[in-house]
Amino acid sequence: MMIRGSTPPGHAAVRPQWSCSCGQRCWPCPTARTILLLTTDRLSLARSATTWVYDAARELPDVTPAELFDRFVGWTR
Ligand SMILES: [Zn+2]
Secondary structure (H helix, E strand, O other): OOOOOOOOOOOOEEOOOOEEOOOOOOOOOHHHHHHHHHHOOHHHHHHHHHHHHHHHHHHOOOOOHHHHHHHHOHHHO
16 A cells, blocks of 8 residues: 555655656656656645655755756646
């Protein structure tokens, strides 16, 4: 069973580079986003997205805040 807000099986974030374990360069990949949207309630997803942004901001210092927002938060609304 999947824990709410956790990463989809086969599509885990590979840190600290934040690639997807399926081989896509950027996590969450389109498939991971789709699975998360279908399996996670809005509030849990929003909470998770906030955590991802903070963690990724530390681990990906070259990625701009706008890019971080689009990548981890923008698609969850
Ligand atoms: Zn993936």
